[in-house]
Amino acid sequence: MKKQNLVVVGGGSTYTIGMIMSLVAEKEQFPLKTITFYDTNAERQEKIAKASEIILREKYPELESFHYTTDKEEALTNADFVFVQIRTGGLAMREQDEQIPLNHGAVGQETCGPGGMAYGLRSIGDMIDLVNDIRHYSPDAWILNYTNPAAIVAEALRREFPEDKKLLNICDMPAAIMVSYAGILGKDVFDLVPEYFGLNHFGWFTKILDKDGNDHTDTIKRAITEDGFIPEDAEIANDPSWIKTFKQVEQMVTDFPEYLPNTYLQYYLYPSQMVEKEDVTNTRARQVINGREKRVHTLADQIIADGTTENVELEVDIHGRYMIRVAASMAYNNGDIFIVMVENNGTIANLPDDAMVEVPAMITNRGPKPFAVGNISTFYKGLIEGQLAYEKLVVDAYYENSYEKALQALTLNRTVVDAPRARKILDDMIEANQQYWPELHANKQLVTSK
Numbered sequence: 263m264k265k266q267n268l269v270v271v272g273g274g275s276t277y278t279i280g281m282i283m284s285l286v287a288e289k290e291q292f293p294l295k296t297i298t299f300y301d302t303n304a305e306r307q308e309k310i311a312k313a314s315e316i317i318l319r320e321k322y323p324e325l326e327s328f329h330y331t332t333d334k335e336e337a338l339t340n341a342d343f344v345f346v347q348i349r350t351g352g353l354a355m356r357e358q359d360e361q362i363p364l365n366h367g368a369v370g371q372e373t374c375g376p377g378g379m380a381y382g383l384r385s386i387g388d389m390i391d392l393v394n395d396i397r398h399y400s401p402d403a404w405i406l407n408y409t410n411p412a413a414i415v416a417e418a419l420r421r422e423f424p425e426d427k428k429l430l431n432i433c434d435m436p437a438a439i440m441v442s443y444a445g446i447l448g449k450d451v452f453d454l455v456p457e458y459f460g461l462n463h464f465g466w467f468t469k470i471l472d473k474d475g476n477d478h479t480d481t482i483k484r485a486i487t488e489d490g491f492i493p494e495d496a497e498i499a500n501d502p503s504w505i506k507t508f509k510q511v512e513q514m515v516t517d518f519p520e521y522l523p524n525t526y527l528q529y530y531l532y533p534s535q536m537v538e539k540e541d542v543t544n545t546r547a548r549q550v551i552n553g554r555e556k557r558v559h560t561l562a563d564q565i566i567a568d569g570t571t572e573n574v575e576l577e578v579d580i581h582g583r584y585m586i587r588v589a590a591s592m593a594y595n596n597g598d599i600f601i602v603m604v605e606n607n608g609t610i611a612n613l614p615d616d617a618m619v620e621v622p623a624m625i626t627n628r629g630p631k632p633f634a635v636g637n638i639s640t641f642y643k644g645l646i647e648g649q650l651a652y653e654k655l656v657v658d659a660y661y662e663n664s665y666e667k668a669l670q671a672l673t674l675n676r677t678v679v680d681a682p683r684a685r686k687i688l689d690d691m692i693e694a695n696q697q698y699w700p701e702l703h704a705n706k707q708l709v710t711s712k
């Protein structure tokens with residue numbers, strides 16, 4: 263098996279140490295020659311990198327080299343795989359994305375509704391620059407992007423790099439949900455085969471099979487409605503916010519029992535309930551700053567101070583394992599099946615060809631080969647078309663510097679609906695994002711004809 267040169271962009275991310283542990287756990291499936299971290303924030307990256315260096319020295323002695331840098335040429339040259347996990351504006355801006363809509367009575371969420379638009383308009387420019395840089399230094403590298411909001415980023419990258427066949431956008435949420443299905447069934451998550459359709463953070467499992475073709479969908483539905491649904495992946499199992507989110511699946515399956523929903527659908531199906539549950543002074547970003555970020559930084563500090571991992575507990579989670587299994591299937595043409603984002607082109611027959619959809623695909627060394635879904639029925643088609651229009655309008659707003667397109671996007675979104683409210687949210691977001699967003703201009707025709 264050829265050993266791979268891996269670059270992690272966003273080396274200072276709160277997910278990096280988990281990713282390193284997953285790379286250790288998956289070294290047989292995805293053997294590495296070198297690992298390089300790249301980040302624009304030297305200080306944030308250094309702490310994570312120094313801890314990672316110790317972990318790798320102890321647990322991955324066969325690795326030929328590990329290094330970290332803020333120099334893009336040094337980082338991106340000679341890569342086989344580039345994993346991208348950046349957050350333009352950091353968790354501080356995530357907090358604004360969540361608080362602004364809540365101040366106007368709308369859902370405040372990282373990737374759904376107005377928060378997703380704000381984060382999208384910040385991320386698109388950086389992601390385009392980054393893909394250009396990667397292609398300049400490593401034209402043939404596989405790029406696995408999971409930078410959020412993945413749906414909007416994927417749409418922008420589709421428009422910007424239409425011929426790039428080695429760029430794949432992925433999300434761990436379906437896999438994390440499947441970990442809980444596996445728990446219900448007493449099976450390994452990688453032994454389950456999903457049937458699924460939708461957009462990123464906006465989809466449904468239509469069937470859960472095992473590798474022998476046995477259908478477990480009804481067993482899972484029954485278990486959820488009778489016994490409830492809990493997160494089982496190590497990273498989120500004890501997190502009160504994720505426990506609440508998984509609990510909401512019970513209501514979704516009771517109200518709409520046809521298919522099994524992605525957890526993120528809660529924001530679109532029960533927006534008022536979601537707003538009522540929130541505390542604007544302690545939104546998810548604040549919980550992550552005081553929770554995951556603090557935990558990861560304390561862990562890194564301890565590993566660095568001790569010079570060893572002997573005194574800490576290091577866990578492997580589905581986030582890293584899933585990303586790595588997708589990469590391995592590309593590297594070694596395994597033909598494994600994973601849920602990923604692809605340009606539709608008929609996969610969901612009654613949706614536009616140019617939609618970025620999330621569906622199961624066979625992952626090969628020629629990229630993802632999605633399985634045909636066929637026509638989807640009215641409820642799902644209606645919901646998806648509205649959300650897809652919102653996503654496309656956000657990307658239009660970016661390219662056209664259009665205030666109007668941004669306003670249309672928010673008004674269309676199920677988490678907002680009301681046009682005056684959309685305008686208030688948009689105006690506050692423009693103010694908060696001056697440093698990051700393209701300048702949005704009002705429709706010139708209307709202004710001049712006054």
Ligand SMILES: NC(=O)c1ccc[n+]([C@@H]2O[C@H](COP(=O)([O-])OP(=O)(O)OC[C@H]3O[C@@H](n4cnc5c(N)ncnc54)[C@H](O)[C@@H]3O)[C@@H](O)[C@H]2O)c1
Nearest residue numbers: 272274275276277301302303347348349408409410433434
């Ligand atoms: N798709 C998914 O399912 C999924 C799952 C988990 C995390 N994520 C995403 O992963 C990303 C990281 O999340 P986090 O909470 O760890 O954020 P974080 O802020 O802790 O980490 C992001 C890192 O990226 C760096 N960075 C920012 N802009 C950069 C640029 N242009 N070039 C290089 N480095 C840059 C930052 O300095 C920071 O160290 C986010 O986009 C998050 O939404 C996605």
Ligand SMILES: O=P(O)(O)OC[C@H]1O[C@H](O[C@H]2[C@H](O)[C@@H](O)[C@@H](O)O[C@@H]2CO)[C@H](O)[C@@H](O)[C@@H]1O
Nearest residue numbers: 410433434435438495497498546550579580581
């Ligand atoms: O609110 P956060 O920052 O805790 O989570 C936001 C992310 O949530 C999903 O990722 C989960 C993942 O599903 C789970 O396996 C585990 O690794 O935790 C992650 C979050 O902590 C979602 O898919 C991502 O897009 C979000 O960024």
Ligand SMILES: [Mn+2]
Nearest residue numbers: 412433434435
């Ligand atoms: Mn996701």
